[in-house]
Amino acid sequence: LAKTTQPISMDSYEGQEVNITCSHNNIATNDYITWYQQFPSQGPRFIIQGYKTKVTNEVASLFIPADRKSSTLSLPRVSLSDTAVYYCLVGGYNFNKFYFGSGTKLNVKP
């Protein structure tokens, strides 16, 4: 089971870049890395997904080193509205292995 390890919490200030690193030492060859965001009283929301190197969309960037044993979610210039819990998941098509874990609680301060 490709479980992940993330920091429990992080603090940042508005306008800063935030990097959240996730460790997944047991990642399998066909596993993708996926990140979700969850606000209080809402279901998680898909942010970004990648397999290797770098992926960027309008919300975030995802950096994956060659060995794929870790990944970093980068949020550029965060605002107060980015305060949320961020989950890193690894998994392929077998959803039994799609493990959410406890996530990283990001607190953005003014």
Added chain:
Amino acid sequence: DVKVTQSSRYLVKRTGEKVFLECVQDMDHENMFWYRQDPGLGLRLIYFSYDVKMKEKGDIPEGYSVSREKKERFSLILESASTNQTSMYLCASSSGTAPREQYFGPGTRLTVT
């Protein structure tokens, strides 16, 4: 936009009652999921379905069953509710071509007394 709706936002049931949680998605997604979320434990997969009438157990299926008679609807059933099933229940769906991009409903906070 994908919309996943759940039948209730809040639900209070008594121990031993049979409880039905309904989930409907409007994007013709093949995959549907039921999770429960508890403080400190994150989200845990109860059951998922990749097609009508098909179901697979997740990490914590004990005490739950599911039904998927139509593609858009996935029901979670608590046969005999117990207090340890008090939790937030989240339904999600995803397409067969983007299985890991799950769309979640707003959740149902179930309290069993």
